[in-house]
Each structure stands twice: as C-alpha cells, then as structure tokens.
Amino acid sequence: MLEFEIGKWTIAVDPDLTREIYAGLETSGAESCGCEPCFNFAAVRHLVYTPEILNLFDWLGVDPLLESGVRHLGRVTPGSHRYAGWFHVVGKIAKGPATPVAAADRGRESVVSLVDSGDGLEVGFSTERSLAPEDFRGLPVVTLEFSALAPWISNAPEPD
Numbered sequence: 001m002l003e004f005e006i007g008k009w010t011i012a013v014d015p016d017l018t019r020e021i022y023a024g025l026e027t028s029g030a031e032s033c034g035c036e037p038c039f040n041f042a043a044v045r046h047l048v049y050t051p052e053i054l055n056l057f058d059w060l061g062v063d064p065l066l067e068s069g070v071r072h073l074g075r076v077t078p079g080s081h082r083y084a085g086w087f088h089v090v091g092k093i094a095k096g097p098a099t100p101v102a103a104a105d106r107g108r109e110s111v112v113s114l115v116d117s118g119d120g121l122e123v124g125f126s127t128e129r130s131l132a133p134e135d136f137r138g139l140p141v142v143t144l145e146f147s148a149l150a151p152w153i154s155n156a157p158e159p160d
C-alpha cells in the first residue's frame, strides 16, 4: 500500500489493484441510476473536476467517468447545482475522520473536513463502503467523496 496525505487524512491505497477494478467496471453510478439529475451529471462531469483532482484520480487508479454514484443536493443559483458523489478505492484511512462527509447533508459541520480543490469542488474520505461496486467485495475500501458545483444542461426542467 502507498500512503499519501491530504487535508486531515493519511490514506493508504493500492492504485494498481484499484485501476484493475475500474478497468472492469461497465457503467457509472450516475448512468445506471437514470434519473434526470444523474443524467445531467453524466453529461457535464468533464466540466466539474479540476486538473488537480484529475491528477489525484489518475494516481489513485480511479477512472473519472466511473463514479460509484452521485446525489443531487440542490440548485444553488439558476443553472448551477450542487452534487455530492463518491468513488471507491482499494485502501484504508490510516489517519483522519472516518465518517461520510460530502454525501451527508450540507450543514456546514458536515463539510468542514473537506479539502477545497477550487471551482466549487471539495473532496474528502470516509470508510462508508455500502455503495461500493460488487468488484470491491472482500477488499479493504476507502471512499473518496466529493461535493461539486455542476451546470444544468439537461432539457428537463431544473429541479430545486
């Protein structure tokens, strides 16, 4: 396992094994959900991640097109929506908070642990593994959570 530090966390990960698992995944959580906010996220996710986060994903072995899931948290301003989402990584939290952060409700307290990556994007880690794809079964898993602003481009009416 390789260790790295980010914000309040020290994370131990296995990027090669993680990369192997992502290579075998067929569809992202947003695409398999099929609801309108998830559909919208899948269409704009390339606008959401910063170069720093894409570098981190690459290093971790995570395919940015294959998030395990997203949740629409609400409209911030017309055309701009807040989402939480998560990716799973083979590894564990060596040091730092273990409880879900981004996907919890948006009370300020739930997000203070998150690392600001610019452009409305924040990331954090948790040990919550209930939403991990089957392929992670039997492996140690850490969840990379994010909270992001995304534009609304779907033709469907904007949700609140």
Ligand SMILES: [Zn+2]
Binding pocket: 030, 033, 034, 035, 036, 037, 038, 039
């Ligand atoms: Zn959905």
